[in-house]
Amino acid sequence: MSDTKAPDASRRSERSRRAIFDAALALVSETGYAKTTIEGIAARAGVGKQTIYRWWPSKAAVLLDAFLDLAARANEAARRADAHGGEGAAEIPDTGDLAADLKYVLRATVDEMNDPTFDAPTRALAAEGIVDPELGARFTEALLEPQLQYYARRIEAAQAAGDVDPGVDPRIALELLVGPLHHRWLHRTLPLTHAYADSLVDLALRGLAPRA
Amino acid sequence: MSDTKAPDASRRSERSRRAIFDAALALVSETGYAKTTIEGIAARAGVGKQTIYRWWPSKAAVLLDAFLDLAARANEAARRADAHGGEGAAEIPDTGDLAADLKYVLRATVDEMNDPTFDAPTRALAAEGIVDPELGARFTEALLEPQLQYYARRIEAAQAAGDVDPGVDPRIALELLVGPLHHRWLHRTLPLTHAYADSLVDLALRGLAPRA
Amino acid sequence: MSDTKAPDASRRSERSRRAIFDAALALVSETGYAKTTIEGIAARAGVGKQTIYRWWPSKAAVLLDAFLDLAARANEAARRADAHGGEGAAEIPDTGDLAADLKYVLRATVDEMNDPTFDAPTRALAAEGIVDPELGARFTEALLEPQLQYYARRIEAAQAAGDVDPGVDPRIALELLVGPLHHRWLHRTLPLTHAYADSLVDLALRGLAPRA
Amino acid sequence: MSDTKAPDASRRSERSRRAIFDAALALVSETGYAKTTIEGIAARAGVGKQTIYRWWPSKAAVLLDAFLDLAARANEAARRADAHGGEGAAEIPDTGDLAADLKYVLRATVDEMNDPTFDAPTRALAAEGIVDPELGARFTEALLEPQLQYYARRIEAAQAAGDVDPGVDPRIALELLVGPLHHRWLHRTLPLTHAYADSLVDLALRGLAPRA
DNA sequence: AGCTAATCGAGACGGTACGTCACGTCTTTAG
DNA sequence: CTAAAGACGTGACGTACCGTCTCGATTAGCT
Numbered sequence: 001m002s003d004t005k006a007p008d009a010s011r012r013s014e015r016s017r018r019a020i021f022d023a024a025l026a027l028v029s030e031t032g033y034a035k036t037t038i039e040g041i042a043a044r045a046g047v048g049k050q051t052i053y054r055w056w057p058s059k060a061a062v063l064l065d066a067f068l069d070l071a072a073r074a075n076e077a078a079r080r081a082d083a084h085g086g087e088g089a090a091e092i093p094d095t096g097d098l099a100a101d102l103k104y105v106l107r108a109t110v111d112e113m114n115d116p117t118f119d120a121p122t123r124a125l126a127a128e129g130i131v132d133p134e135l136g137a138r139f140t141e142a143l144l145e146p147q148l149q150y151y152a153r154r155i156e157a158a159q160a161a162g163d164v165d166p167g168v169d170p171r172i173a174l175e176l177l178v179g180p181l182h183h184r185w186l187h188r189t190l191p192l193t194h195a196y197a198d199s200l201v202d203l204a205l206r207g208l209a210p211r212a
Numbered sequence: 213m214s215d216t217k218a219p220d221a222s223r224r225s226e227r228s229r230r231a232i233f234d235a236a237l238a239l240v241s242e243t244g245y246a247k248t249t250i251e252g253i254a255a256r257a258g259v260g261k262q263t264i265y266r267w268w269p270s271k272a273a274v275l276l277d278a279f280l281d282l283a284a285r286a287n288e289a290a291r292r293a294d295a296h297g298g299e300g301a302a303e304i305p306d307t308g309d310l311a312a313d314l315k316y317v318l319r320a321t322v323d324e325m326n327d328p329t330f331d332a333p334t335r336a337l338a339a340e341g342i343v344d345p346e347l348g349a350r351f352t353e354a355l356l357e358p359q360l361q362y363y364a365r366r367i368e369a370a371q372a373a374g375d376v377d378p379g380v381d382p383r384i385a386l387e388l389l390v391g392p393l394h395h396r397w398l399h400r401t402l403p404l405t406h407a408y409a410d411s412l413v414d415l416a417l418r419g420l421a422p423r424a
Numbered sequence: 425m426s427d428t429k430a431p432d433a434s435r436r437s438e439r440s441r442r443a444i445f446d447a448a449l450a451l452v453s454e455t456g457y458a459k460t461t462i463e464g465i466a467a468r469a470g471v472g473k474q475t476i477y478r479w480w481p482s483k484a485a486v487l488l489d490a491f492l493d494l495a496a497r498a499n500e501a502a503r504r505a506d507a508h509g510g511e512g513a514a515e516i517p518d519t520g521d522l523a524a525d526l527k528y529v530l531r532a533t534v535d536e537m538n539d540p541t542f543d544a545p546t547r548a549l550a551a552e553g554i555v556d557p558e559l560g561a562r563f564t565e566a567l568l569e570p571q572l573q574y575y576a577r578r579i580e581a582a583q584a585a586g587d588v589d590p591g592v593d594p595r596i597a598l599e600l601l602v603g604p605l606h607h608r609w610l611h612r613t614l615p616l617t618h619a620y621a622d623s624l625v626d627l628a629l630r631g632l633a634p635r636a
Numbered sequence: 637m638s639d640t641k642a643p644d645a646s647r648r649s650e651r652s653r654r655a656i657f658d659a660a661l662a663l664v665s666e667t668g669y670a671k672t673t674i675e676g677i678a679a680r681a682g683v684g685k686q687t688i689y690r691w692w693p694s695k696a697a698v699l700l701d702a703f704l705d706l707a708a709r710a711n712e713a714a715r716r717a718d719a720h721g722g723e724g725a726a727e728i729p730d731t732g733d734l735a736a737d738l739k740y741v742l743r744a745t746v747d748e749m750n751d752p753t754f755d756a757p758t759r760a761l762a763a764e765g766i767v768d769p770e771l772g773a774r775f776t777e778a779l780l781e782p783q784l785q786y787y788a789r790r791i792e793a794a795q796a797a798g799d800v801d802p803g804v805d806p807r808i809a810l811e812l813l814v815g816p817l818h819h820r821w822l823h824r825t826l827p828l829t830h831a832y833a834d835s836l837v838d839l840a841l842r843g844l845a846p847r848a
Numbered sequence: 849a850g851c852t853a854a855t856c857g858a859g860a861c862g863g864t865a866c867g868t869c870a871c872g873t874c875t876t877t878a879g
Numbered sequence: 880c881t882a883a884a885g886a887c888g889t890g891a892c893g894t895a896c897c898g899t900c901t902c903g904a905t906t907a908g909c910t
Contacts, residue, residue, distance in 0.1 A: 011854055011907060033343065039896060048857040053898065123342055130339040130398050131246065140399050148401075171402070172392070172411050176419075180384070180391030186342050186398070187352050189360075190383070199384055207388075207419030223876065223886055251865060260888045265867065435860055435902070458767065461891060472862045477893065551766040554759055554822050555670065564823050572825075595826070596816070596835050600843075604808070604815030610766050610822070611776050613784075614807070623808050631812075631843030649882080673870060684883045689872065 007054050019045035020052060021066035028063060029117060033124035038062070060128040060135050067121050068142055092154040098163045099201055101154060102177065106197035113185045113192050126186065148174055155208075165210045176204040219266050231257035232264060233278035240275060241329060245336030250274070272340040272347050279333050280354055304366040310375045311413055313366060314389065318409035325397045325404050338398065360386055367420075377422045388416040431478050443469035444476060445490035452487060453541060457548035462486070484552040484559050491545050492566055516578040522587045523625055525578060526601065530621035537609045537616050550610065572598055579632075589634045600628040643690050655681035656688060657702035664699060665753060669760035674698070696764040696771050703757050704778055728790040734799045735837055737790060738813065742833035749821045749828050762822065784810055791844075801846045812840040 023045035027036040038059055042049045056062045092105050112118045125143070129136030151174035158164040164173065180200055184192050235256035239248040250271050254261045268274045304317050324330045337355070341348030363386035370376040376385065392412055396404050447468035451460040462483050466473045480486045516529050536542045549567070553560030575598035582588040588597065604624055608616050659681035663672040674695050678685045692698045728741050748754045761779070765772030787810035794800040800809065816836055820828050 008854065011856095013856065013906090016856075037896060038898090042857090046857075048855095048859085049898080050858090050900090051856065054855080126398075127339040127342040130335055130342070133400065136400055140401055144399055144401070168415065169411070172408075172415060175392040175395055176388060176412075176415060178391075179393070179395035180387035182398075183387055183391035183394050186338075186394075187356055188345065188348055189352055189356070196384075199381070200388075203380065203384060203388060203419045205419075206421075207415045207417075209418075220876095220885070223884090225887070228887075249865060250867090254888095258888080260886095260890090261867080262869090262889095263887065266886080432859070435858090437861070440861075462893090463891060466862090470862080472860095472864095473893080474863090474895090475861065478860075547766055550822075551763040554763040554766070557824065560824055564825055568823055568825070592839065593835070596832075596839060599816035599819055600812060600836075600839060602815075603817070603819035604811035606822075607811055607815035607818050610762075610818075611780060612769065612772055613776055613780070620808075623805070624812075627804065627808060627812060627843045629843075630845075631839045631841075633842075647881080652882080674872090675870060678883095682883080685872080685885085686874090687882065 012055070013051075016045070016047050016051050017055075019047055020062065021069050023047075024062050024066040025070060025121065028121050028124065033063070033120070033128075036063075058132075058135065060125065060132065061138070063121060064125055064135065064138060064142065067125065071143075092150045094154060094157055096161070098154070098158045098161075099205055102201045102205075103198050105150075106177065106181065106201060107194045109181060110192045110194060110197050113181075123186070148178065151177065162210060164208045167211075168208055173204070173208050176207065177201065224267070225263070228257070228259050228263050229267075231259055232274065233281050235259075236274050236278040237282060237333070240333050240336065245275070245332065248275075270344075270347070272337065272344065273350070275333060276337055276347065276350060276354070279337065283355075304362045306366060306369055308373070310366070310370045310373075311417055314413045314417075315410050317362075318389065318393065318413060319406045321393060322404045322406060322409050325393075335398070360390065363389065374422060376417075376420045379423075380420055385416070385420050388419065389413065436479070437475075440469070440471050440475050441479075443471055444486065445493050447471075448486050448490040449494060449545070452545050452548065457487070457544065460487075482556075482559065484549065484556065485562070487545060488549055488559065488562060488566070491549065495567075516574045518578060518581055520585070522578070522582045522585075523629055526625045526629075527622050529574075530601065530605065530625060531618045533605060534616045534618060534621050537605075547610070572602065575601065586634060588629075588632045591635075592632055597628070597632050600631065601625065648691070649687075652681070652683050652687050653691075655683055656698065657705050659683075660698050660702040661706060661757065664757050664760065669699070669756070672699075694768075694771065696761065696768065697774070699757060700761055700771065700774060700778070703761065707779075728786045730790060730793055732797070734790070734794045734797075735841055738837045738841075739834050741786075742813065742817065742837060743830045745817060746828045746830060746833050749817075759822070784814065787813065798846060800841075800844045803847075804844055809840070809844050812843065813837065 020041060023041045024036070027040055027044060036059065038052055039049060041047075041059075041062065042052055052062060056065065093101050095101055122143075125135075125139050129139035152170045155164055155170040155173050159166045159168075159170070177200060181192070181197070184190055184196070190196075232253060235253045236248070239252055239256060248271065250264055251261060253259075253271075253274065254264055264274060268277065305313050307313055334355075337347075337351055341351035364382045367376055367382040367385050371378045371380075371382070389412060393404070393409070396402055396408070402408075444465060447465045448460070451464055451468060460483065462476055463473060465471075465483075465486065466476055476486060480489065517525050519525055546567075549559075549563050553563035576594045579588055579594040579597050583590045583592075583594070601624060605616070605621070608614055608620070614620075656677060659677045660672070663676055663680060672695065674688055675685060677683075677695075677698065678688055688698060692701065729737050731737055758779075761771075761775050765775035788806045791800055791806040791809050795802045795804075795806070813836060817828070817833070820826055820832070826832075
């Protein structure tokens with residue numbers, strides 16, 4: 001039906017999967033993405049190379065899954081910490097003050113982008129995704145888009161509350177905030193600061209305000 | 213002073229330099245950046261590998277210079293074509309209508325991003341620069357920043373003309389336009405269209421408008 | 425215990441080993457030892473370079489093993505041809521006439537030295553062994569010494585038969601025969617002929633004769 | 637007349653020639669023949685590569701000339717030291733006692749072979765000459781043969797004095813002495829000692845003695 | 849509980865490209 | 880006008896990983 005050789009996922013060794021993720025993340029953070037090799041991951045994980053090739057098509061795919069897994073576990077932990085069993089940790093708060101809410105999230109994003117343990121793998125994945133459409137799609141779908149949806153929902157809520165012009169496409173609105181941030185982050189043109197995040201929110205919100 | 217062995221640039225073979233650029237650009241456009249190798253470039257250029265390693269530190273650096281050289285020659289040609297010996301080909305027009313001028317440039321940028329002959333190498337260089345800070349700096353400095361300066365100048369002119377709030381940092385203003393465009397381009401979240409460019413300009417300009 | 429990474433010999437591909445030997449011998453006889461490269465051997469054998477580097481430390485070592493293998497197979501064939509399952513093909517005959525027996529062997533050796541298919545690789549190996557002690561030891565041990573032992577045994581037999589002074593060290597005796605031959609062979613001072621072999625035997629035997 | 641490009645020997649720089657010899661000998665003794673390169677010699681001698689290529693066809697040829705020059709200067713010095721302005725330093729003495737004279741010379745030869753400063757370059761040249769007939773001829777003619785002639789002359793003298801069978805070819809006689817020595821030297825089968833030299837002389841002389 | 853079939857760790861294999869080294873030729877530049 | 884300096888095309892070096900391919904030795908999941 002599908003490919004000539006579909007491995008039987010039910011027989012898969014969870015032990016190896018974990019070890020591969022751990023090894024991949026460790027190696028990327030220690031030696032950088034470019035110097036990380038599948039052979040190295042396998043050796044570090046105490047795993048045969050074939051076990052990696054059986055389940056992933058590329059180094060980037062391994063790292064993406066490893067990162068996703070890390071994020072999922074972090075979320076899990078966060079959810080357990082929070083009393084309310086919310087769906088995800090990153091939902092944008094809605095205090096009624098749109099500007100404040102957005103600044104809060106953008107500042108947090110800026111902090112992440114300045115944190116090497118987040119920056120290194122994400123940057124590597126983004127770069128790989130830019131060049132490899134297949135992986136880029138997975139990256140966007142699994143990492144980027146969910147985050148953007150939080151913005152979309154908050155902006156829709158703001159439109160309902162009359163804080164944002166209802167005629168504006170929330171998608172474009174969100175890109176007005178996130179685009180410049182990513183631009184500075186990826187191209188390293190200028191430092192990413194909380195002040196910058198705030199200015200961005202202020203300026204964007206003036207564009208999104210309901211027409212007089 | 214510098215490295216232990218600095219080759220004598222005055223003895224450099226212009227012939228080889230040209231051949232390497234041509235080969236690099238041809239190979240990238242034919243087979244893609246990832247499949248392009250230094251060995252392949254050398255072979256195609258009829259040049260020894262050492263001649264590449266002598267002058268460039270990496271494949272990406274070769275391609276960056278090749279691309280820069282291409283752009284420079286294109287500019288040269290454009291300038292000769294235009295009667296007015298203007299400074300560069302990409303200066304943003306100033307018709308007095310800021311929105312129209314920006315839409316014109318953003319549409320042109322969108323077109324470039326949709327043109328594979330521009331898209332492929334630029335995307336590859338951007339991705340490489342994201343991961344390699346050294347190269348990223350060169351990429352930003354040589355390719356990205358000059359372009360951004362055009363926006364900065366046009367926005368400053370608009371501020372002088374009273375079309376843009378003088379209190380706004382032109383740098384942030386320009387990122388409001390370029391950031392979202394790059395976001396869609398690099399992450400391939402949604403199609404890049406003229407309509408999108410227009411919306412972007414309209415929305416951003418509302419944010420930049422002088423306060424009532 | 426030994427090197428940091430010892431390949432697992434039990435998993436070794438006999439197919440590749442054979443192909444490498446064949447390619448090495450073919451290339452040496454076709455283009456000469458100096459022009460034979462490891463890369464060339466690998467290509468001709470349809471084998472990865474690493475497969476050669478995994479098992480041999482140098483081009484000379486490959487050729488030595490190839491030559492040894494060839495000799496072993498030749499011996500095998502010779503033994504099968506001879507009705508009597510003798511030990512090796514090169515054992516010196518013992519007809520009771522020492523001079524005749526030695527002349528027979530030395531003439532055969534002269535013939536080998538004059539035969540390009542034997543001369544070329546042996547000469548190359550000898551030269552390499554002269555300069556590389558490691559390889560020289562292997563060459564001596566595996567190719568030269570076994571042959572010398574045949575002489576030693578024949579001379580000891582002659583001593584027992586009273587044809588050679590029992591006070592003479594067989595080792596020196598044998599070198600009296602083989603040394604001059606190799607001298608002419610390696611240094612190409614004068615032609616190697618059967619007549620020369622005969623003279624050598626006569627002269628040496630006069631020195632080895634039992635004292636009156 | 638001769639080759640397409642015959643360099644004008646009269647214009648040759650003696651300074652460079654000396655520097656090249658010195659550099660070649662120094663490098664060979666420091667790092668070994670195999671690791672010595674023409675590029676290295678040129679650099680060490682402060683000489684352009686072309687200056688070497690103009691006058692010598694190969695690394696081995698340079699070293700041969702360097703060694704010859706060294707030997708010539710050593711002889712010159714020795715001659716000046718000795719009162720009698722003899723032709724060369726290595727002429728075999730004739731005390732009337734052939735065995736003693738030969739032992740003296742063979743012991744001296746053994747000592748040379750055990751002396752690394754002599755052993756290393758000679759061994760390298762011999763090995764190269766074994767494989768490269770052109771160079772081998774030059775090596776034999778310039779280094780080996782003159783030495784052998786000393787033996788030939790001493791043996792002829794001994795024949796005249798009635799100490800050696802006049803029917804024996806001096807050439808073969810000399811090879812009986814020198815061959816075994818070279819055999820042990822080049823193949824490193826057994827240690828080269830004075831005792832060995834003495835045994836060799838004794839044994840060979842029994843073969844050469846006049847017939848009863 | 850035993851059988852069977854897949855996955856597992858391991859690593860040899862044919863390859864490709866790497867970045868380096870030296871070759872021998874050719875050109876440029878300083879004395 | 881010579882020779883040092885060294886860039887050039889060439890080609891082999893020895894290494895690193897690629898992705899595929901056997902190997903036993905576990906492990907499941909199904910009789």
